Amino acid sequence: xxxxxxxxxxxxxxxxxxxxxxxxxxxxxxxxxxxxxxxxxxxxxxxxxxxxxxxxxxxxxxxxxxxxxxxxxxxxxxxxxxxxxxxxxxxxxxxxxxxxxxxxxxxxxxxxxxxxxxxxxxxxxxxxxxxxxxxxxxxxxxxxxxxxxxxxxxxxxxxxxxxxxxxxxxxxxxxxxxxxxxxxxxxxxxxxxxx
Amino acid sequence: xxxxxxxxxxxxxxxxxxxxxxxxxxxxxxxxxxxxxxxxxxxxxxxxxxxxxxxxxxxxxxxxxxxxxxxxxxxxxxxxxxxxxxxxxxxxxxxxxxxxxxxxxxxxxxxxxxxxxxxxxxxxxxxxxxxxxxxxxxxxxxxxxx
Numbered sequence: 001x002x003x004x005x006x007x008x009x010x011x012x013x014x015x016x017x018x019x020x021x022x023x024x025x026x027x028x029x030x031x032x033x034x035x036x037x038x039x040x041x042x043x044x045x046x047x048x049x050x051x052x053x054x055x056x057x058x059x060x061x062x063x064x065x066x067x068x069x070x071x072x073x074x075x076x077x078x079x080x081x082x083x084x085x086x087x088x089x090x091x092x093x094x095x096x097x098x099x100x101x102x103x104x105x106x107x108x109x110x111x112x113x114x115x116x117x118x119x120x121x122x123x124x125x126x127x128x129x130x131x132x133x134x135x136x137x138x139x140x141x142x143x144x145x146x147x148x149x150x151x152x153x154x155x156x157x158x159x160x161x162x163x164x165x166x167x168x169x170x171x172x173x174x175x176x177x178x179x180x181x182x183x184x185x186x187x188x189x190x191x192x193x194x195x
Numbered sequence: 196x197x198x199x200x201x202x203x204x205x206x207x208x209x210x211x212x213x214x215x216x217x218x219x220x221x222x223x224x225x226x227x228x229x230x231x232x233x234x235x236x237x238x239x240x241x242x243x244x245x246x247x248x249x250x251x252x253x254x255x256x257x258x259x260x261x262x263x264x265x266x267x268x269x270x271x272x273x274x275x276x277x278x279x280x281x282x283x284x285x286x287x288x289x290x291x292x293x294x295x296x297x298x299x300x301x302x303x304x305x306x307x308x309x310x311x312x313x314x315x316x317x318x319x320x321x322x323x324x325x326x327x328x329x330x331x332x333x334x335x336x337x338x339x340x341x
Contacts, residue, residue, distance in 0.1 A: 051225070053232065054224075054225055054228045054229065054232070055228060055232075056228075057221070057224055057225060057228060169224065169228070172220060172224055173220075173221060173224055175217075175220060176217045176218070176219075176220030176221035176224060177217060177221060178217065179213050179216050179217030179220065180213065180214050180216075180217030180218055180221070181217070182210070182213045182217070183209055183210045183211065183212070183213035183214030183215075183217065184208070184209060184210075184214075185210060185213070186208035186209075186210070187205060187208045187209065190208070
């Protein structure tokens with residue numbers, strides 16, 4: 001497969017997108033890279049705790065998507081899952097069945113961002129990965145929450161419809177924080193350049 | 196390379212326009228969300244109840260706004276000139292707008308047509324409750340309270 005379009009794109013094979021990259025499969029992750037990922041994740045955790053009273057405005061997901069995009073799926077997955085698990089100890093509502101779906105949703109978003117960065121590592125694809133990642137997260141969390149909320153089959157459409165404004169706010173929030181993180185694009189690229 | 200040089204190299208790479216644009220989006224969202232939250236909070240602090248006072252020869256009825264979980268007595272006291280005495284059983288209403296009970300009639304209250312088992316000072320109102328204070332004779336009050 002060849003993807004060409006503008007200076008953000010470069011030809012790729014399917015195996016290079018969906019296969020395990022050399023850097024992730026065999027090479028060790030450097031302590032410098034890990035430190036940056038940990039710092040970003042910690043920023044996401046502090047941000048979510050700080051913003052807990054603002055519905056759907058949070059920082060863990062955009063950080064997870066950014067780490068997935070720049071550092072790859074392993075670190076993205078770790079950042080997203082750790083971020084939601086850790087913050088749920090510190091925010092109103094605490095742990096519950098939703099923690100599992102939040103971790104799964106953030107992990108999926110980070111992995112999706114990682115694969116999308118292999119198609120293109122440019123600005124447009126980064127923005128698309130923020131949108132796709134938030135959509136994936138919202139789908140997992142909202143559909144997942146149907147299982148423990150006791151909502152009947154007939155009430156499901158109304159239940160999901162009621163979630164739309166919150167999902168849109170979450171999307172705007174993720175884009176806002178995601179674009180902020182993109183301001184550090186050159187730094188992140190130099191840090192996460194193949195170790 | 197010292198810390199200053201590290202910081203200089205770090206800041207050189209930051210693209211301020213993206214940081215500013217992203218933060219503007221987030222601050223805008225937070226402002227909208229914060230306004231909605233404070234509005235919801237303000238709305239949530241007040242409830243509306245229907246308050247009726249039956250003086251026997253006339254009835255006065257109105258919708259009043261009270262703080263959430265206000266007692267029935269508080270709703271009455273903030274709306275009318277209420278005479279009362281306090282006892283270990285709570286407030287005993289002696290007059291409303293100058294209309295007093297006497298040895299054979301008392302001010303009795305009910306909520307949504309039922310007489311609560313607690314005094315008006317202990318009854319917490321909820322949205323759309325229909326609160327009524329009526330001047331009743333002893334027999335009427337015994338019938339009303341069952």
